[in-house]
Amino acid sequence: MPEYDLRERPPAPIATLVVTNFENGKSISLRGKLDTGASISVLPLSALDLLELYPKGETAIVGYDGTRTVREIYYADLEIESVRLASVRLTTTPRDEMLLGRDVLNQFLIILDGKAQTFEMRAT
Amino acid sequence: MSMAIVKESSLGYTAEIERVKATGEPLVIEGDGKPLLVVLPYAEYDALVKQKLQEQRKAYMDVFERERAAFEKLKPQLLETHLGQYVAIHDGQVVDSGTSDTELAQRVLPRFRNQAVYIQLVQKELPVYEITSREELTRA
Numbered sequence: 001m002p003e004y005d006l007r008e009r010p011p012a013p014i015a016t017l018v019v020t021n022f023e024n025g026k027s028i029s030l031r032g033k034l035d036t037g038a039s040i041s042v043l044p045l046s047a048l049d050l051l052e053l054y055p056k057g058e059t060a061i062v063g064y065d066g067t068r069t070v071r072e073i074y075y076a077d078l079e080i081e082s083v084r085l086a087s088v089r090l091t092t093t094p095r096d097e098m099l100l101g102r103d104v105l106n107q108f109l110i111i112l113d114g115k116a117q118t119f120e121m122r123a124t
Numbered sequence: 125m126s127m128a129i130v131k132e133s134s135l136g137y138t139a140e141i142e143r144v145k146a147t148g149e150p151l152v153i154e155g156d157g158k159p160l161l162v163v164l165p166y167a168e169y170d171a172l173v174k175q176k177l178q179e180q181r182k183a184y185m186d187v188f189e190r191e192r193a194a195f196e197k198l199k200p201q202l203l204e205t206h207l208g209q210y211v212a213i214h215d216g217q218v219v220d221s222g223t224s225d226t227e228l229a230q231r232v233l234p235r236f237r238n239q240a241v242y243i244q245l246v247q248k249e250l251p252v253y254e255i256t257s258r259e260e261l262t263r264a
Contacts, residue, residue: 023237039253056241062253
């Protein structure tokens with residue numbers, strides 16, 4: 001069972017996943033923080049060149065304080081805990097790891113055991 | 125881009141490799157009198173790859189902007205014919221549409237591999253998503 005990442009303060013559930021550009025087959029492994037506060041999943045900017053992934057659309061993003069920004073949209077396949085999700089809508093961030101938003105998380109049964117600092121994700 | 129990695133000691137060009145490391149000048153390996161391969165400092169190779177990727181991205185973005193502008197131009201008409209649907213714009217025209225952008229991307233992107241395509245929901249305003257992580261927004 002995956003363990004929480006203790007480097008986060010407080011510790012956080014972070015899954016390992018593979019992102020694939022389905023236009024050219026290029027893949028990379030990333031860490032993805034489970035984030036039920038995000039309605040869209042977020043890819044690190046540094047992944048774009050590695051995947052040779054280009055934008056296919058744009059959207060408005062609203063933050064916790066109501067700040068509104070326009071960001072590009074990308075589509076890529078994700079493999080999380082051996083479950084493959086085809087053509088997931090993504091936007092980007094300068095951070096190092098992905099954020100897995102509710103669009104992705106809602107496709108899994110997720111058990112967060114904060115006391116034991118472990119979590120479970122499986123396809124429903 | 126995939127890359128093969130070999131140990132320096134296995135190359136058999138030790139003196140020449142040392143010269144590349146010392147001078148930064150590339151080593152050209154010939155076969156049948158023609159240049160076949162180049163050994164150059166990794167930093168130089170990395171800079172070349174990044175430059176190529178930047179040029180590719182700029183070329184893509186120029187076309188992507190044209191597709192986005194085409195969507196804006198078509199929008200008044202699309203609001204009457206495709207309201208609430210996603211459309212894919214390529215070469216200034218609607219090439220496909222549907223109720224799911226992810227399914228539309230799966231259909232359309234392999235058809236126009238590595239070419240600019242603009243996918244957007246037909247409605248007056250841009251679709252809105254929320255990212256409530258304070259940390260994410262302060263870094264963005």
